[in-house]
Amino acid sequence: MIQKREALEIPSALNQLNELKAQFQGKTPAIFLDYDGCLTPIVQRPEMAVLTDDMRLALQELATVTKVAVVSGRDRQNVAELVQLDNLYYAGSHGFDITGPGGMASEPGGAKAALSALDKADTMLQEKLRQVEGSQVERKRYAIAVHYRNVADDQVETVRKAVDEVLNSMPELKIGLGKKIYELKPNIDWHKGKAVMC
Template sequence: MTPPRGSGDGSGDRYDALVAVADEVLVGLDFDGTLSPIVEDPSRAVIHPDGPRVLRDLAACVRAVVVITGRPARQVVELGGLDAVADSLAAGSRLVVMGQYGNEHWDSGSREFRSPEPPPGLQAFRDELPALLAAQDAEGAFVEEKGLAVAVHTRRLPDAAAAYARLEAALGEAVERHGLGLEPGRMVLEVRAPGMHKGLAVHAALEEHRAGAVLFAGDDLGDLEAFEAVRGLRDQGLPTLLVCSGSEEQEALAALSDVVVDGPAGVLGLLARFVEDVRSAQEG
């Protein structure tokens, strides 16, 4: 099959290089906007219908499939139906979730969840948040509790972009007082512990699985550190491919990507093609 062509030079060659070393490839995937559509209610952001089948087939031909997400790991396992996917995996296949930007861990072998204690200052921020929202005329913002983080979604507000801009400044001041970090996203601002991000999670996953190549797909600013980490690994000589799940809301990753596809359906279509090409190469 013809390899994908994207926004970056040499994308086809990079794709072909990963096909050739598939058993060494770590596939890192964001969840929201990459495996599941962006919706107003985050609790309803279930995986795309093609997701379970593609993840099962993909895990059978690469070193590991790792979902690296800002969501709690337990939420992603539920919304992705990943327990059922784990039941269907071929022997030796590995499916992992690194939740809360890498702070949490679940894998298809043990089915156990590992999570640290919430960061200092988070409860004090929670207590202050209603007054902060009221001061910015954003009482209707949807507040998502994530255990190790709090996410404030402006998508439901009448002027979501303007409310987002007001809250970004106000929440930035609050998180600094409480020793926390602020993660901007697609009409969402997430307050969490500083010091961990998806770039560090990529390096941790690479070491854990002793992978020699990386494909990473994401859609939002929270994936920026992962993209930068993968580009650094490319500079060190590792075969890599960066895939952007494109949208009208966020274009920051497109210029850094080798391939830009149309949302979760496009990501899963590319991964399904990758599986087919790996199988064809093995049979040939």
């Protein structure tokens, strides 16, 4: 069983600097960051998450000394356009779409087979949630994000039922949960963690 520890109980990396240096001897570390909630704060609507110039400069400088990847649930192209740096790796759609410097490109995981199911699910969700004020259905290449952050509390269950109805009719898809978001994605054993390892 994993025990939760308070931040003050976790040893400081600075106090372990010699040990860390020894572990990295002969190795090149890589930095993996998420866009929403890491490089930018969590905001009311996805389009409001804007990278600051200071954060962009920090990423640019960091990428001169080690490999830096932005791994996001957002579409890879969307994240690359928001960050605007060519010397980073981008893994979008939870790692189903990866690019990097020098023309590196990969779409691992076999998600292309679920594209038609995602198209159908998008149409169904748009129709079911049209009348739910504050809901937002966001189609990505390999996922559909159903945002309910701006939905009245008494309408959240309506959003969840719509998502469940669509999922029950489409075994090619599964649900992912986030902060005030339901995400429909290919029903494949693939995720950000596996993308980081490839």
